[in-house]
Amino acid sequence: MKKHNFSAGPSILSRIALENSAKAILDLNGIGLSLLEISHRSKEFQAILDETVALFNELLNIPEGYKVIFLGGGASLQFCMIPYNFLNKKAAYLETGVWAQKAIKEAKFFGEVNVVASSADKNFCYIPSGYSIPADADYFHITTNNTIYGSEIHEDMNCPVPLIADMSSDILSRPVDVSKYALIYGGAQKNLGPAGVTFVIIREDMLGKVERKIPTMLSYATHLKEPSLYNTPPVFAIYTCLETLRWIKSLGGVKAVETMNKKKANLLYDTIDNSKMFEGTVAKEDRSLMNICFVMKEQYKDKEDAFMELSKTKGMIGIKGHRSVGGFRASTYNALPIESVQVLVDAIHEFESIHA
Numbered sequence: 533m534k535k536h537n538f539s540a541g542p543s544i545l546s547r548i549a550l551e552n553s554a555k556a557i558l559d560l561n562g563i564g565l566s567l568l569e570i571s572h573r574s575k576e577f578q579a580i581l582d583e584t585v586a587l588f589n590e591l592l593n594i595p596e597g598y599k600v601i602f603l604g605g606g607a608s609l610q611f612c613m614i615p616y617n618f619l620n621k622k623a624a625y626l627e628t629g630v631w632a633q634k635a636i637k638e639a640k641f642f643g644e645v646n647v648v649a650s651s652a653d654k655n656f657c658y659i660p661s662g663y664s665i666p667a668d669a670d671y672f673h674i675t676t677n678n679t680i681y682g683s684e685i686h687e688d689m690n691c692p693v694p695l696i697a698d699m700s701s702d703i704l705s706r707p708v709d710v711s712k713y714a715l716i717y718g719g720a721q722k723n724l725g726p727a728g729v730t731f732v733i734i735r736e737d738m739l740g741k742v743e744r745k746i747p748t749m750l751s752y753a754t755h756l757k758e759p760s761l762y763n764t765p766p767v768f769a770i771y772t773c774l775e776t777l778r779w780i781k782s783l784g785g786v787k788a789v790e791t792m793n794k795k796k797a798n799l800l801y802d803t804i805d806n807s808k809m810f811e812g813t814v815a816k817e818d819r820s821l822m823n824i825c826f827v828m829k830e831q832y833k834d835k836e837d838a839f840m841e842l843s844k845t846k847g848m849i850g851i852k853g854h855r856s857v858g859g860f861r862a863s864t865y866n867a868l869p870i871e872s873v874q875v876l877v878d879a880i881h882e883f884e885s886i887h888a
């Protein structure tokens with residue numbers, strides 16, 4: 533049966549990226565060797581790295597003065613590297629979910645953390661607004677898309693101090709004004725590639741911000757000096773990212789992808805909003821285009837298991853909500869085709885025709 537992969541992460545990748553990555557494992561560009569058995573310092577891998585960086589720059593329209601690097605350790609290691617490299621006295625954080633909380637936890641090892649606002653009071657079902665960012669903060673950290681709760685910051689904000697964003701789950705889902713950010717990072721495994729590689733877009737003037745000694749591998753300076761090649765980078769994961777970037781370009785770039793993402797999200801949100809049995813969990817203006825969370829209305833709560841069963845018979849994977857939210861979460865990342873969203877929408881209608 534055809535599978536419809538709504539997993540939150542690791543998640544669906546485009547078929548073409550998977551096929552080309554599989555080919556590269558057996559024979560990279562006809563050189564008679566696998567991508568996995570060549571030196572990361574070979575001209576073949578250097579060409580892969582160069583093209584990956586070039587496509588990142590092109591697709592996100594990254595201005596001069598920034599570098600794109602690929603590291604290990606996941607987004608979670610960035611939670612630590614960011615304060616290690618940039619926090620002198622005080623940093624500001626926006627608390628919009630568990631990932632933000634984990635970033636806050638690491639920052640506290642290095643200095644004072646000012647949580648400027650939080651949506652913890654309502655289980656992170658909205659994005660706080662109307663807060664002020666202290667002018668003496670070393671930086672302000674946000675999570676643009678809250679993968680677990682399905683809330684998203686849709687605009688690139690003006691920020692009086694360096695703005696740092698965890699874009700693990702919405703990178704390349706929409707155009708971003710990179711010039712508003714000092715650093716953007718994320719694990720690749722949500723919307724870009726396989727697990728094992730972390731992308732970092734860093735403004736070069738962010739180096740040298742703190743006096744403390746930083747261990748070599750945890751210093752951004754190390755990884756900018758020998759871009760992504762201080763040690764052996766995750767070569768296969770980078771290659772699959774490259775194939776994803778090529779695919780995004782072939783679709784017409786990030787703007788075209790955003791149009792498709794809006795179409796998919798609107799189709800599902802409209803269905804939920806007009807549903808007798810289901811309802812969304814996030815404030816409408818803050819709803820994510822990437823992770824769509826919904827539950828059964830109070831009087832139908834006992835039907836959630838039955839809907840999970842129906843979804844399985846339709847080939848749907850990964851729509852169970854995160855345990856901290858419950859209900860359902862459909863992740864509609866770039867590579868998820870609208871046909872899969874339609875299968876979910878049809879299942880909702882079918883279910884209501886029986887139970888509502």
Ligand SMILES: *Cc1c(COP(=O)(O)O)cnc(C)c1O
Nearest residue numbers: 606607608631679698700701719
């Ligand atoms: C998944 C996720 C993370 C954690 O990423 P790892 O690469 O597993 O460390 C961090 N932030 C957000 C927003 C995520 O969705």
